[in-house]
Amino acid sequence: MxxxxxxxxxxxxxxxxxxxxxxxxxxxxxxxxxxxxxxxxxxxxxxxxxxxxxxxxxxxxxxxxxxxxxxxxxxxxxxxxxxxxxxxxxxxxxxxxxxxxxxxxxxxxxxxxxEGKLRGAFGLTEPGAGSDAANIQTTARRDGDAYVLNGTKTYISGATVADFFLVAAKTDPSAGSRGFSVFIVERNTPGFSISKPLPKMGVHGVPITELHFDNARVPASCMVGPENQGFKIIMANLNALRPVVAARGLGTAEGAIAYATDYAKQRETFGKPIIQHQWVQFTLAELAMQAEAARLLTYKAAWLVDQGRYLDREAVPHLSMAKAFATELAVKASGDAVQIMGGAGYMAEFPMERVYRDAKQLTIVEGTSQVQRLIIGRALLEGTLSYW
Ligand SMILES: Cc1cc2nc3c(=O)[nH]c(=O)nc-3n(C[C@H](O)[C@H](O)[C@H](O)COP(=O)(O)OP(=O)(O)OC[C@H]3O[C@@H](n4cnc5c(N)ncnc54)[C@H](O)[C@@H]3O)c2cc1C
Missing domain, CATH: 1.10.540.10 (Acyl-CoA dehydrogenase/oxidase, N-terminal domain)
Incomplete structure (x- = not known):
């Protein structure tokens, strides 16, 4: 090791x-x-x-x-x-x-x-289907050498600057998750448009929008992988990204711990720096322990993906653990940092107010914390995750 x-x-x-x-x-x-x-x-x-x-x-x-x-x-x-x-x-x-x-x-x-010549965005979520991704309603109907897409995607990060979109659509609407396919849609496709940015809580530097498909004609050569295998393909894509979302959470938590530690060394109450008060010091120590654990989970998950194990049933729950643990730590660490800073933590003059708002996105995007627990729980149930 x-x-x-x-x-x-x-x-x-x-x-x-x-x-x-x-x-x-x-x-x-x-x-x-x-x-x-x-x-x-x-x-x-x-x-x-x-x-x-x-x-x-x-x-x-x-x-x-x-x-x-x-x-x-x-x-x-x-x-x-x-x-x-x-x-x-x-x-x-x-x-x-x-x-x-x-x-x-x-x-x-x-x-x-x-090479930085193209930017992309990922379009899975719809107004009626987020966690329950198999329930998407966007359709792709074959028509000669093309597919015709109809439907709406929502909450799509980075869409305002994207040149292309990876989009999931139903090629066999009666077949549930077995009737799913994945397409690359170029921004200038006739019948395809994006909405204005949707107002949100944080991560303001990357706007999110809706995507609209109104008889958008996409060449058949833009399908990714085989027809109707899209659910597996989208899951592989999402699983491969779990460590990267975890790394966003990990970095957010580490930044919050570092900032709060510096602040607590400077700020004095009752005649001593607040880091000398036991609650402040123990809170930071607790966060530091959890950050070390989050880092191990995140790097292990990244290693599993780099081994090509993003669909391996024994590896998948570990990807979910990293995502859920590190992103929840981001919310906890930034919230604790706000508390340690007292009133200053709440003020826009200092960064923790922004960091706290930004962190909350992480437990929701790319599979909520609850969805990650469903995956971990199912692995325990099926025995692909076992502690015997
Ligand atoms: C800022 C931001 C950026 C995003 N970027 C993108 C993007 O680029 N591309 C994209 O495709 N999507 C994106 N999303 C969408 C995101 O992936 C979804 O919001 C997320 O998957 C949850 O889906 P939902 O919002 O429909 O919530 P729902 O699925 O409606 O869930 C609502 C609540 O119920 C819980 N829940 C649902 N089912 C269960 C269950 N079986 N057991 C227990 N609890 C359950 C959920 O955990 C959640 O707490 C983004 C979202 C946000 C907020």
Whole structure:
């Protein structure tokens, strides 16, 4: 057993840390206030090669896998969750393409994203179907050499700047999860449009929108993987991203602990720094223990995905554990940091108010905490997760 990072992984972490401190941190509060997508931060990620971390070299990437991406996301999320999401969005709309796409699709979309020439978004959720993804209503009807899509997707992150969308639709509406297929939809497809950004609680630097398909005609060559195998393909995609969402949670928690610790060393009450009061010190110690546990879960989950085990029934509950644990810790750590800072924690003048709002997204997106527990519970029930 070896808990050390490789030389290459240390270099990725150090590079991401430098970009986060120099380019991301100074902009975080402003992005939250203006809701503007940070083109300058995207360019900084592009110039430093961080956008290509999790793509193989033959598609223009660095070949550092999901583990490399997690290291960069963790460092970025210490300062700005929206910027960490920009890194996550490199693989959210492309993992399915990498696993099941044609060589042509990989060369266009994976290479395009790795090199910062294209941006993608992921369209699964609908007004009537989130956790219950098999219940989506968007349809794709075959018509000659194309599919005609009709329906609405909602809460789609990064759609305002995306060039293409990975979209799930029903090709056999009577077949439930066996009637699902996955398509790449280019932004300029006739009949396809996106709504205005939807107002939300946090992560304002990356707007979310609805996607509308009104007889949108997509070439049949844009299907990812075989027809009606889409549910498995979407699950592979989501499972591969669990460690990356976990890394957003981990970085958020670590940033909150670090900030609250610094604050507690400076702020004095009753004649001593508040870190000398037992509740403050024990709260920080408790969070530090949990952050170490979250890091182990996250890195292990990333390693499992990099072993190609994103659909392996013994690996899948561990991906869910990392996602649920690290994202719940992000909410707890940022909430505790607000409390440790007292009134200052609540004020927009200080970062924890934003960090707390941003953190809450993480226990909802890409499978809620409850859905992760369903997956873990089912593994216990079936015996693919056992402690005997
Ligand atoms: C900021 C933001 C960004 C997002 N970005 C994207 C994106 O880019 N692409 C995309 O496709 N989607 C995106 N989503 C959607 C997100 O993935 C869904 O909101 C999420 O999967 C939950 O679905 P829902 O909102 O329909 O909640 P519901 O499924 O309606 O769930 C409501 C509540 O019931 C609980 N629940 C549901 N079923 C069960 C059950 N069987 N047992 C116990 N509890 C249950 C849930 O945990 C939740 O607490 C985004 C959402 C947000 C908030």
């Amino acid at each position: 070896d808990f050390t990072l490789s030389d290459e992984q240390r270099m990725i972490r150090d590079l991401a840390r430098q970009v986060a401190r120099e380019k991301v941190a100074p902009r975080a509060a402003e992005l939250d206030r203006t809701g503007e997508y940070p083109e300058d931060i995207f360019q900084a990620f592009k110039e430093t090669g961080l956008l290509g971390l999790a793509f193989p070299e033959q598609y223009g990437g660095a070949g550092a896998g999901i583990t490399g991406l997690c290291l960069a996301v963790e460092e970025t999320a210490k300062y700005c969750n929206a910027s960490a999401l920009i890194l996550l969005l490199t693989r959210l709309p492309t993992s399915a393409i990498l696993f099941y796409g044609t060589e042509e699709q990989k060369q266009r979309y994976c290479r395009g994203v790795a």
